[in-house]
Amino acid sequence: MxxxxxxxxxxxxxxxxxxxxxxxxxxxxxxxxxxxxxxxxxxxxxxxxxxxxxxxxxxxxxxxxxxxxxxxxxxxxxxxxxxxxxxxxxxxxxxxxxxxxxxxxxxxxxxxxxxxxxxxxxxxxxxxxxxxxxxxxxxxxxxxxxxxxxxxxxxxxxxxxxxxxxxxxxxxxxxxxxxxxxxxxxxxxxxxxxxxxxxxGVARFPGLRLAAIGAGTLLVALAAIAPPGSAALLLLGAAISLAGAVWLDRRSAERLMPPDAFSLRTAVGSGLWLFLLMPVAGAATAVYLVLLLQQLWGYGPTLAAALGAVMAIGWSCSSVTVANVRKRSTRRILIRTGPILLACGLLAVLFSLETAQLPILVIGQFAIGMGFGISNGYIMLTIMEASTDGERDRTSTLLPTTQSAGNALGAALAGVAANAAGYAQAATSEAILSAIIPLFLMAVGFAALAWLAALRMVQLAKRTPIAEFASE
Missing domain, CATH: 1.20.1250.20 (MFS general substrate transporter like domains)
Structure with a gap:
């Protein structure tokens, strides 16, 4: 094309x-x-x-x-x-x-x-x-x-x-x-x-692999509400369970996932890591921002939710705007820029909460949305284009699953970071502001990992033959 x-x-x-x-x-x-x-x-x-x-x-x-x-x-x-x-x-x-x-x-x-x-x-x-x-x-x-x-x-x-x-x-x-x-x-x-x-033919029901995926996801969900020490063990168990599901799937005659799922040696695998890590980073504001605005600034639920929704506005506006981009070189720039905008937005939101600056909060939320909006569509398109015809069904169906897993994992990790820093016991604004710093720094760290995955994906995508989709 x-x-x-x-x-x-x-x-x-x-x-x-x-x-x-x-x-x-x-x-x-x-x-x-x-x-x-x-x-x-x-x-x-x-x-x-x-x-x-x-x-x-x-x-x-x-x-x-x-x-x-x-x-x-x-x-x-x-x-x-x-x-x-x-x-x-x-x-x-x-x-x-x-x-x-x-x-x-x-x-x-x-x-x-x-x-x-x-x-x-x-x-x-x-x-x-x-x-x-x-x-x-x-x-x-x-x-x-x-x-x-x-x-x-x-x-x-x-x-x-x-x-x-x-x-x-x-x-x-x-x-x-x-x-x-x-x-x-x-x-x-x-x-x-x-x-x-x-x-x-008749395929064997992949009960063990689906059970491992379900168990891993359930352990992640439990980690979100467990004390920090127990949560760490639950997340370790979830990682083992999910990694085991991928390992078993690669050795199965009837696979659920593409053979290079989450492999850093291919554009598809690196792209799936990117698609997982960005929601993990974004969970810090998705889970806690509305509550923080009520606790720190005394906002009511409606106003706090409206400010939380600024991220969705940024996502929608930017995704519609960049949908007209034609050059693949520009699309690769957008993919690499998405995690950077996400990290900058997270830092801006943290700074705004620490200094009570509403305009900076709005800018940060919009930047987080833009980070997802300018890159998400082209991440998915690049993953699909890099996939072979025989594996495209498995690859395409894995995309929303990976994003949901990222949201679940991000919510759990955000809960672990916040609770470990004493957020649940914080009784004053100063204690709350101190407790959320590790939460946001962890989120920025995952955005940085997403950026490294984006660099790897773009590098490998340049070497991968581009597939066409439906005929004209």
Missing amino acids: SDTVDGRWAEIFGPRYLPVTIILALGVSLFAFNVFLSATALPSAVQELGGVEVISWATTLYLVFAIVGGAAAALIKRRVGSRMALVGLAGVFLFGTLIAATGGAMPQVLLGRAVQGFGEGVVAALCFALIPELFPSRLVPKVFGMQAVVWDIAAFGGPAGAGALTELISWRAAFLINVPLVLVFGLMVILVVPAGGRAD
């Missing part, structure tokens, strides 16, 4: 690609809105059903099973084809929604959230796999820009919509709003998505 070939925004919303664009937007929105749903609707659920002590597990189980489902997505697609996989797992998500919405006790709600997570984890991963399958390379940055906007809408509209439904009708209505969305999604998939080829 020539560096001078460009695609227009109008194309992905034109007659040829509009149905597929809508399918991808719906698939991403189901995942995005349900990530934000629980924080708004579940407090009302526990008031009705009891079980406040397990409320956090509604989100934890959703994410754990979403990661497991995403890991299995490529195998499911090969076994039953694209259309059947998307429709079938959307049905699983719908079944989980109905379990949660009709729950008479919190354990039933938790079961429904776990089933929801597995179904939507597969659907979100398969939507990524459809991008190189149904769009030409020149339009892929536009598709990623559109997905960033969907996530931003979910970040703003998800809590507001769920809150309105909960307040005006019931927390159950906030779950049941998924039903029409899933039905529309399934109908459009049947009409638009090709069935796709099915692999011959």
Whole structure:
């Protein structure tokens, strides 16, 4: 593909690609809105059903099973084809929604959230796999820009919509709003998505590998709420479990991941490390900023959340802006610049909190969003282009799974760093400001590691033959 070939925004919303664009937007929105749903609707659920002590597990189980489902997505697609996989797992998500919405006790709600997570984890991963399958390379940055906007809408509209439904009708209505969305999604998939080829033979169920991925993710989630000493052991166990899953997968005849997953010897492996490390770094503000603004500056929840959302605005604006970049040399500059902006933004937010400077906080938040926005789409595109035709399904479906794992790992590490520095026991503003310094410095350190991974990825991508995607 020539560096001078460009695609227009109008194309992905034109007659040829509009149905597929809508399918991808719906698939991403189901995942995005349900990530934000629980924080708004579940407090009302526990008031009705009891079980406040397990409320956090509604989100934890959703994410754990979403990661497991995403890991299995490529195998499911090969076994039953694209259309059947998307429709079938959307049905699983719908079944989980109905379990949660009709729950008479919190354990039933938790079961429904776990089933929801597995179904939507597969659907979100398969939507990524459809991008190189149904769009030409020149339009892929536009598709990623559109997905960033969907996530931003979910970040703003998800809590507001769920809150309105909960307040005006019931927390159950906030779950049941998924039903029409899933039905529309399934109908459009049947009409638009090709069935796709099915692999011959019967593959062994990768139970051990999926169990290792699930166990590792669960240990990460537990580390986020454990005391520092126990959290360190839990994170060590998670690392062993996840590394074991990758090791077993490389030796399996029916792999879940590309053979060079997380190898620093290839552009794909280095890119996956970059895609994991950036969310780990960004978790410091994602997890703690809204709370810190309430504790340190006395802001109410709405104003604090609005400042937290500045990051999403920066992400959306920048991702849409750079989607028109045509030269690969410029795209590589954007990939290398993303982690630098992320690190600078984190330092600016820390400085603003220590000195009570609101303008610097806004600039820092916007810079963090820009760090993700200018680089994320081209990281994913470069990983897909560097992957071979036979491995592109596995590579594409691993991308959202890797990002979710980065968010989970980042939240756990942020909790460990903050608690180890005494944040949980801090009773004064001075003690809080002292405790968050290690948290932000750790985040900047992970941004630096992400920058090294970006350098390695770009270096290796220059030597890798570039693959074309869907035909024109």
